Amino acid sequence: MHRTLTYIHYFSYNNPAIHDRLYSVLPNRFWIDKVMERENQKPIDESHPQKPRQLIEKTMADSYMEMNLPFKSSPALLEEYIFVDGRIRTGKLLEDLDAMAGAIAYKHVDNGDPDAPPVTIVTACVDRLDLLLPNAVEDYKLIGQVTYVGTSSMEVFLKAEIIPDGESEQSSLSATESPKPSPEALGHLGPNTILATRFTMVAIDSVTRKPAKINPLKTETPAEERLFEFAKANKARKKRESETTLSRHPPTQEERLAIHDIYLQYSQYKGAEQDPMTNPEDKKPLPKEFIWMEDTRIDSNFLMQPQDRNIHNNIFGGYLMRRAYELAYANSTLYLKSQHADLLAMDEVIFRKPVHVGSLLNLKSEIIYSEGHPHRSFQCRVVAEVVDIEKDTRETTNVFYFTMAATDEKTEPRRILPKTYAETMLWLDGKRRRLQGVSSRHLLLEQLAKEK
Known part of the structure; x- marks a missing residue:
């Protein structure tokens, strides 16, 4: 054969x-x-x-x-x-x-x-x-x-x-x-x-x-x-x-303070009614420069076709990256209310499981971190799941993290607010990735400047 x-x-x-x-x-x-x-x-x-x-x-x-x-x-x-x-x-x-x-x-x-x-x-x-x-x-x-x-x-x-x-x-x-x-x-x-x-x-x-x-x-x-x-x-x-991810270790002391600050931030606005510490009648409308993390979520489904398979009948990793990025771009334009969004970086991507021809690929995207205007960049997360249609099961194959940026000076990115502890962990992970990404990009630009 x-x-x-x-x-x-x-x-x-x-x-x-x-x-x-x-x-x-x-x-x-x-x-x-x-x-x-x-x-x-x-x-x-x-x-x-x-x-x-x-x-x-x-x-x-x-x-x-x-x-x-x-x-x-x-x-x-x-x-x-x-x-x-x-x-x-x-x-x-x-x-x-x-x-x-x-x-x-x-x-x-x-x-x-x-x-x-x-x-x-x-x-x-x-x-x-x-x-x-x-x-x-x-x-x-x-x-x-x-x-x-x-x-x-x-x-x-x-x-x-x-x-x-x-x-x-x-x-x-x-x-x-x-x-x-x-x-x-x-x-x-x-x-x-x-x-x-x-x-x-x-x-x-x-x-x-x-x-x-x-x-x-x-x-x-x-x-x-x-x-x-x-x-x-x-x-x-x-x-x-x-070995130091949030799934293995709790947040640092500095990050715990940041979590408390973000709680104080979101608890004062309408939309966080599940918060038992504040009176719902005292909550204010969410300002236009903020957006709830849950309101940035979109998803898409694709049936895996044989034209996109490799020699062992699985879907190309490059195809998955393209689909994930294009969904992240679509999500970014909806979040910014502008088509002027650029990719700055893609974090490490691990291919956990193969995606077989004939399976259903479900991609979920959300904006997990943004400091808001005047900062231009923000973090977009895309989770790829393979759905076995006959067995009715789901398996996560990839998690993508894209650093996007608004390129139009008239566009002002909104600040992301989480509501739940799980969302707050995503927000904190996005904050870590932004700091690490800024450092990595500066090193790259410094090296390019030296070459010039």
Whole structure:
């Protein structure tokens, strides 16, 4: 039995017209296709024992991949990505990053043996993504490579850059050329960098469904060694942060005072009638610069279709990110009463369970934290649940946190007020994420300034 080649879904293999049109403007996607096809055509035969996988030492350059997205110079491609306000659809870029991370991971796992046991690559986690998109349509280049390897998992570093005018033609690759990394490309953030993120990919034996050992990684230069050590430290940092979450530890003393202050704030307004400490007749109308958290909730349902599946018949992680972001954007516009909302960052996303074709995906969104005007940014949370229609069960697969911002000076974000203790914990979590996000973004901007 052979697996159907569906991982790089934007090639649209079931639609020759779209396939040929995208190939004509994106010849360098040939290499992503080539890597995936070699792995996908390996047979899966559970009746015969698989030979042990031979591991070979690889470098970061071995997994390097780049892909041009000439939006400015290709009307055909721009048509596939254009947003209603004339900018590039961020959700589509999230899909491309996920697909590219998978291809890079397959490229690292590949040992050149056509008879090696087939391996399935799944997206386990997406680290924080900071977005610095320009207002105008530009030509982009996506760049990535493996920067850290464990036993069966690997970290893929990805970034997107603007291709300066006049360099689009020079950087375009034909379908017979393999991209070669430049020393500056590996982990380098420059003035043209518009986003940077890290994907954690996991290798699974396609037959036994157990973790599969992957090729070790060898660093060759001081720059690569720094990338490796940074990824290693990042992994340790995420582990420490997971041990201090509000689901494991109570709020700090300072946060307890903040909780009391927020209680005193909301208890004086109408709408908090369940509060037994104050007289309902003494409550005032909620001012226009405030909004109850419960009044920001919206949800959406999607039936998972086979066109959005990967090689193991599950839905792409990139598809889930796109749907979650687009719901967060819709929620942000309703909250702001304005279409002028931008994505600043996406926090770490953990893929807990696979989403199968035919299941119902329920997405719930709410604004969990905002300090209100004059602050422009706010935190939006999206919970993804898979609904088994026949069994009538629900399972949470992902929780997304997006930092959004109002871009219109006339728009004044309203302050979020929780009512219940559970909402207050969400509010506190959003406050933590905002403080951590501001610090992370400042570090990124400082690094970009140094590069300038």
